[in-house]
Amino acid sequence: xxxxxxxxxxxxxxxxxxxxxxxxxxxxxxxxxxxxxxxxxxxxxxxxxxxxxxxxxxxxxxxxxxxxxxxxxxxxxxxxxxxxxxxxxxxxxxxxxxxxxxxxxxxxxxxxxxxxxxxxxxxxxxxxxxxxxxxxxxxxxxxxxxxxxxxxxxxxxxxxxxxxxxxxxxxxxxxxxxxxxxxxxxxxxxxxxxxxxxxxxxxxxxxxxxxxxxxxxxxxxxxxxxxxxxxxxxxxxxxxxxxxxxxxx
Amino acid sequence: xxxxxxxxxxxxxxxxxxxxxxxxxxxxxxxxxxxxxxxxxxxxxxxxxxxxxxxxxxxxxxxxxxxxxxxxxxxxxxxxxxxxxxxxxxxxxxxxxxxxxxxxxxxxxxxxxxxxxxxxxxxxxxxxxxxxxxxxxxxxxxxxxxxxxxxxxxxxxxxxxxxxxxxxxxxxxxxxxxxxxxxxxxxxxxxxxxxxxxxxxxxxxxxxxxxxxxxxxxxxxxxxxxxxxxxxxxxxxxxxxxxxxxxxxxx
Numbered sequence: 001x002x003x004x005x006x007x008x009x010x011x012x013x014x015x016x017x018x019x020x021x022x023x024x025x026x027x028x029x030x031x032x033x034x035x036x037x038x039x040x041x042x043x044x045x046x047x048x049x050x051x052x053x054x055x056x057x058x059x060x061x062x063x064x065x066x067x068x069x070x071x072x073x074x075x076x077x078x079x080x081x082x083x084x085x086x087x088x089x090x091x092x093x094x095x096x097x098x099x100x101x102x103x104x105x106x107x108x109x110x111x112x113x114x115x116x117x118x119x120x121x122x123x124x125x126x127x128x129x130x131x132x133x134x135x136x137x138x139x140x141x142x143x144x145x146x147x148x149x150x151x152x153x154x155x156x157x158x159x160x161x162x163x164x165x166x167x168x169x170x171x172x173x174x175x176x177x178x179x180x181x182x183x184x185x186x187x188x189x190x191x192x193x194x195x196x197x198x199x200x201x202x203x204x205x206x207x208x209x210x211x212x213x214x215x216x217x218x219x220x221x222x223x224x225x226x227x228x229x230x231x232x233x234x235x236x237x238x239x240x241x242x243x244x245x246x247x248x249x
Numbered sequence: 250x251x252x253x254x255x256x257x258x259x260x261x262x263x264x265x266x267x268x269x270x271x272x273x274x275x276x277x278x279x280x281x282x283x284x285x286x287x288x289x290x291x292x293x294x295x296x297x298x299x300x301x302x303x304x305x306x307x308x309x310x311x312x313x314x315x316x317x318x319x320x321x322x323x324x325x326x327x328x329x330x331x332x333x334x335x336x337x338x339x340x341x342x343x344x345x346x347x348x349x350x351x352x353x354x355x356x357x358x359x360x361x362x363x364x365x366x367x368x369x370x371x372x373x374x375x376x377x378x379x380x381x382x383x384x385x386x387x388x389x390x391x392x393x394x395x396x397x398x399x400x401x402x403x404x405x406x407x408x409x410x411x412x413x414x415x416x417x418x419x420x421x422x423x424x425x426x427x428x429x430x431x432x433x434x435x436x437x438x439x440x441x442x443x444x445x446x447x448x449x450x451x452x453x454x455x456x457x458x459x460x461x462x463x464x465x466x467x468x469x470x471x472x473x474x475x476x477x478x479x480x481x482x483x484x485x486x487x488x489x490x491x492x493x494x495x496x497x498x499x500x
Binding site for chain 1: 297299324330333335351353354
């Protein structure tokens with residue numbers, strides 16, 4: 001039963017995506033919506049990304065210092081490990097998990113409310129491909145903004161780690177800087193960005209699907225938002241395993 | 250003109266519409282009335298193409314919509330305007346942007362011409378002063394008027410209204426009814442209104458179709474409805490003491 005439901009849901013998702021990736025009826029209106037979504041989904045997410053990344057960077061630095069400090073371990077390892085964790089996992093995967101909560105629920109509730117208040121029906125009656133008009137700008141805007149958010153997250157995380165070194169004295173900024181620069185591989189940053197592009201697609205398309213397929217009233221919209229966040233999180237974690245295996249081999 | 254012939258629609262074992270045939274003429278306001286669950290909304294959805302009837306034909310000026318492919322249907326929809334029960338204005342846009350929306354999507358006119366047309370439509374429904382307001386700042390009646398302006402922006406040949414007076418006070422309902430009726434005559438539109446508001450029936454019912462249990466039980470004009478001996482229709486129309494007295498005095 002669960003398998004049949006999952007296959008059915010996946011089929012409906014694919015059918016919706018077919019409508020989403022059609023040629024926009026009005027390119028001008030598409031770019032207007034695209035600009036709005038760039039701001040709502042991307043720019044509005046910058047403060048939360050910076051805040052969380054800064055504190056997580058600081059906490060990772062403290063944890064590294066406390067747990068791997070040893071006479072046999074060079075001091076710069078703390079900075080090195082902090083950088084690798086931030087670039088390889090936190091700023092792409094964990095940050096996207098956080099964004100699936102903020103952006104994903106926002107997308108689902110917005111489209112779901114439009115569905116239950118007949119705004120989507122109104123578009124359909126006018127002859128507008130509502131899936132294309134509403135969802136395509138969100139998907140493209142989030143995919144466009146996510147590399148910027150990843151870079152901001154890496155920067156804020158490293159700033160948090162540096163601040164801990166500077167203000168608490170648990171390690172010197174020089175040791176941290178040495179670790180942050182030690183054997184730096186640019187490919188890891190690209191890996192992080194490539195993974196985040198896939199995650200951005202998952203967040204925007206899955207959240208839109210849940211919103212678009214709402215039936216009922218406000219309770220169903222709330223339930224769809226929750227289901228959307230859960231589904232996005234699970235799919236991101238699965239995709240993370242596959243992408244990490246593919247990219248890091 | 251819209252003709253429907255032998256329309257039937259079932260959901261599982263339940264027959265919601267059973268062999269309904271009628272004609273809605275252009276320039277006239279046609280009402281579909283009936284109790285809740287009689288099949289009014291399903292019939293309207295079958296006509297506009299949001300639902301596919303199991304049997305029958307829906308003919309828009311000699312064009313059978315059920316034989317249309319997806320592209321032809323989309324083109325036909327651009328000739329339709331619809332007023333929803335909840336007005337269904339887009340929350341993220343101002344009143345003017347709502348009216349501009351269908352023009353921006355489908356009209357090849359210049360921006361100035363589109364703006365002129367949108368303002369003309371808002372003026373027509375006496376909403377020009379509220380053009381910069383967002384939908385949540387408007388009263389129910391104003392939202393309906395703005396929705397009518399949006400519905401007529403592309404100069405539709407067909408206008409559909411689903412319970413346009415739902416949630417409105419009697420005075421505002423009269424204004425909305427009058428507006429729908431005037432616009433229908435002015436632009437020679439085929440208008441179909443789904444309602445159970447008795448004021449609408451008596452005020453603007455050029456042609457009335459009464460559905461009962463998914464079947465067409467009676468059809469006629471607002472003048473004929475007072476003299477009908479159809480028991481189902483009489484029970485539906487004159488259920489309150491006030492309306493019974495009105496009918497008595499009329500007769």
